[in-house]
Amino acid sequence: MNMEKEFSASTRERDLDSLGETVFDAVIIGGGIIGSGCASILSQLGLKPLLLEKNDFASGTSSGSSKLIHGGIRYLDQGKLLLTRNLLKERNYLLENSELVRPVEFRILTGSGSWKPWKIRLGLILYRILGGKNKFPVFFKNTGEYGSGIDGYFTYMDAVADDAELVIYNVVSAHKSGSICLNYTRAETIERDDGEFRIEVRDMVSGKKHIARGRTVINAAGPWASEIMGLAGLQFREKFRLSRGIHLIFMRDYLDTGSALAFKSKIDGRQIFIIPWEHVTLLGTTDTFVEDPDQLSIPENEVEYLLESAKYVVGKLDREKVVGSYSGIRPLYGEGETPGEISRDFTVVSDKGFISVLGGKITDYRRVSRRVALETAKYLGVQVRVKGLPVIDYSRKNCSDIYRHILKYECPLYTEDVLRRRTGTGLFNPEKRDEEMMKIRELFGKNMKDGEPDGKRPDS
Numbered sequence: 001m002n003m004e005k006e007f008s009a010s011t012r013e014r015d016l017d018s019l020g021e022t023v024f025d026a027v028i029i030g031g032g033i034i035g036s037g038c039a040s041i042l043s044q045l046g047l048k049p050l051l052l053e054k055n056d057f058a059s060g061t062s063s064g065s066s067k068l069i070h071g072g073i074r075y076l077d078q079g080k081l082l083l084t085r086n087l088l089k090e091r092n093y094l095l096e097n098s099e100l101v102r103p104v105e106f107r108i109l110t111g112s113g114s115w116k117p118w119k120i121r122l123g124l125i126l127y128r129i130l131g132g133k134n135k136f137p138v139f140f141k142n143t144g145e146y147g148s149g150i151d152g153y154f155t156y157m158d159a160v161a162d163d164a165e166l167v168i169y170n171v172v173s174a175h176k177s178g179s180i181c182l183n184y185t186r187a188e189t190i191e192r193d194d195g196e197f198r199i200e201v202r203d204m205v206s207g208k209k210h211i212a213r214g215r216t217v218i219n220a221a222g223p224w225a226s227e228i229m230g231l232a233g234l235q236f237r238e239k240f241r242l243s244r245g246i247h248l249i250f251m252r253d254y255l256d257t258g259s260a261l262a263f264k265s266k267i268d269g270r271q272i273f274i275i276p277w278e279h280v281t282l283l284g285t286t287d288t289f290v291e292d293p294d295q296l297s298i299p300e301n302e303v304e305y306l307l308e309s310a311k312y313v314v315g316k317l318d319r320e321k322v323v324g325s326y327s328g329i330r331p332l333y334g335e336g337e338t339p340g341e342i343s344r345d346f347t348v349v350s351d352k353g354f355i356s357v358l359g360g361k362i363t364d365y366r367r368v369s370r371r372v373a374l375e376t377a378k379y380l381g382v383q384v385r386v387k388g389l390p391v392i393d394y395s396r397k398n399c400s401d402i403y404r405h406i407l408k409y410e411c412p413l414y415t416e417d418v419l420r421r422r423t424g425t426g427l428f429n430p431e432k433r434d435e436e437m438m439k440i441r442e443l444f445g446k447n448m449k450d451g452e453p454d455g456k457r458p459d460s
Contacts, residue, residue, distance in 0.1 A: 004394075007175045007411045015180050016203055019210045024050040024180075026376050027199055027214035029187050029228050031055075032062035033163070033362045035220035036170035036181075037369035041390035043177035045373060047380075050212055051171070051179055052201060054186035056417045056452070058167035061222045062362060063421055064296075064328020066247065066273055066284050069094055069101050069159040069363045071131050072344065073108070073262075074271055076123050081130065083345050087363050088131025091159055094363075095133075098392055100169060101161040103133075104275070106260045108156065109313065111142070112149035113266035120154050133157055147312045149266070155259070160275065162428075163362055164421040168410055170365075172394040184413060190217060190232040197353070205413060216376050219356040223293030223329040232354050240358050241332045242291065243339035246298050247284030248306055249324035249427065250317070255281040257314060265309035270340060272309050278428040280323070283310055287330075287339040296327045323430050333359035348372060353379050366390060403443050415440055416452045 026042055028035045031053025039051040053059070071088035072080075094101040108124075110117045117139055124137035134156050141152040175181045184204040191198045199212045219228045226236045261274040275282045286302045303325070307317050336342035346360030346368050355375050360368050370386040377384040399405035406412060406422045418440055419426040425436045440448060 004409050005176045006408055007172055007181070008408050009411065009413055012182060012411055012413075015182060016185070016208075016210055019050075019180075019201070019212050022048065022050075022180075022213070023196060024048050024212065024214040025380060026050070026216045026218050027052065027187075027197060027212055028218040028220055029199075030060075030220035030222055030224070031057040031167070031171065031181070031183060032060055032220065032222050033058070033167050033170065033365040034222065034357050034360055034368050035218070036167050036174060037365040037390055038218050038220055038357075038372050039174035039179040039181060040170050040177065040392075041366075041369040041373045041386065042376065043174050043179040044389055044391065045377070045384045045386070047376070047382075049174070049179045049218075050214065051174060051181040052185050052187055052199075052212070053183045054204065056183045056412070056414070056421055057171050057181070058164035058421045060224075060293075061328050061330060062167045063164035064245070064247075064326055065163045065362055066245070067160045067163055067275065067277065067282065068273070069161050071127060071158070071363075072361075073123050073127055073156075075344065076126050077119070078341075078343075080343065080345070081126070083343070084127070085130040086367060087361065088127070090363050090366055092131060092133065093366070094161070095159050098161070098166070098169070099395060099397065100166050101159050103157050104160045104260050106156050106158055106262050107153040109146060109150050109153045109261060109263040110139075111151035113269070113312070114150065114264040117151065117154075124154055124156055127156065146314065149312055150263070158260075160260075160277070162424045165424060166362070168422060169392050169394050170390070172410060173390070173392050176393055181411070183411060183417075187212075187228065187231065190228075192352075216353040216355060216379055218372055218376065219354065220372075222331045225331060225356055225358055227293070229356060234351060234354065234356075237333070237349070237358065239333055239335060241289060241334075241339070241342060242293060242295075243330045243332055243342075244288050244290045244295060244327055245285035245330060246302050246306070246325060246327040247282050248303065248322050249326075249430070250281045250283065250321055251323055251431070252276055252279055252281050254321050255283075255314065255317065257281065261313065263313055265305075266312050267305060267309055270309075272306070274310065274314065279431070280428055283317075289339055290329065293329050296329065298325050298327050324427065326427065331359055346371075348375055350375050350379070355379075403440060407444060407448070412448070414449045414452050418448075
């Protein structure tokens with residue numbers, strides 16, 4: 001691991017002030033997992049990228065997932081064998097090469113309203129063939145751990161990660177490799193001018209405007225991809241859809257299933273997860289079409305749906321025991337009457353140097369970034385070798401003071417940047433949230449603002 005390179009509020013100001021001095025090879029819009037992966041691979045290839053994120057890094061879809069790094073067993077039922085194989089290959093790489101990604105044992109439940117045992121056995125055999133890492137599937141009978149409608153379960157291994165932290169590691173890796181990475185910096189206009197793109201950006205902290213110039217633009221804005229296409233005067237694509245998923249958080253001493261669980265809701269047959277995580281347990285997710293990428297509100301009927309779905313497996317859950325919740329908007333590209341019918345694969349669309357990523361999953365971010373890197377290099381007229389890239393070149397393992405380290409090397413500007421997207425305390429250890437908030441205030445004083453810009457707060 002190389003020595004760390006300062007990446008802080010101070011370096012951000014210097015980078016903003018000198019923005020107009022460089023014509024970047026690529027201006028990447030969107031600081032989630034896809035954008036950070038693209039910035040990382042391009043800088044590791046020796047190109048000069050600029051990464052822009054209108055809020056904090058990982059503040060959109062990439063911190064609102066189910067935290068799974070997986071191949072997607074249900075995709076096998078849709079005949080998506082190649083997609084599952086690709087996802088499993090990426091899952092295995094991340095398990096072996098990232099300290100953030102760890103294995104987790106799942107129990108996939110069968111019975112009334114859920115999957116049939118023969119179908120799960122077949123699916124798990126295919127899962128094993130496509131990605132390895134699992135033993136031959138063995139059926140275990142329900143001996144009273146779960147509701148009476150559950151006959152039993154199979155076990156299998158997948159992986160989980162703090163999605164936001166994985167993004168931060170990729171952003172820092174990109175910065176170390178030479179990328180300029182700016183959070184709270186919004187692209188407001190995009191124009192083509194004499195063979196290059198001119199992007200007017202606004203510093204969301206100071207309100208100042210700057211001009212960024214790039215030979216290409218990479219639209220990695222996830223749910224906001226159509227909005228960015230509109231800024232460039234490009235046509236919105238009809239097959240681009242948005243789906244909202246919500247998750248409920250319980251303290252683990254109230255709901256602890258030991259292993260993670262996957263089962264079908266008796267209500268409508270959609271897949272539900274229960275995932276123990278540090279001090280809490282996550283219950284999710286819903287899958288509902290929405291029109292607005294900022295439609296992150298958590299409807300009470302969707303809360304009741306998750307509680308009712310879980311009741312048949314773990315018994316009735318007390319609504320008052322929900323200690324937190326969050327939602328995320330999935331960008332989907334494909335056809336289907338319901339969100340679950342639309343492929344979770346990605347599409348890359350290129351238009352004279354304006355490259356858009358539509359769809360995709362956090363597990364697949366390296367494969368997406370390689371595809372984008374090849375498309376970018378083709379337009380720039382350079383040859384690149386993308387095998388094995390991008391790599392994560394960052395770790396906190398040897399830091400003696402986690403908070404000071406984060407402040408100096410991970411560029412947080414607000415307390416929520418630390419609580420929600422650097423340490424995860426806001427989600428995974430809510431009882432420690434106030435204690436950590438006080439510690440951050442004591443250490444950083446005026447160098448760290450409370451909350452987020454414009455009074456924006458995380459899901460609660």
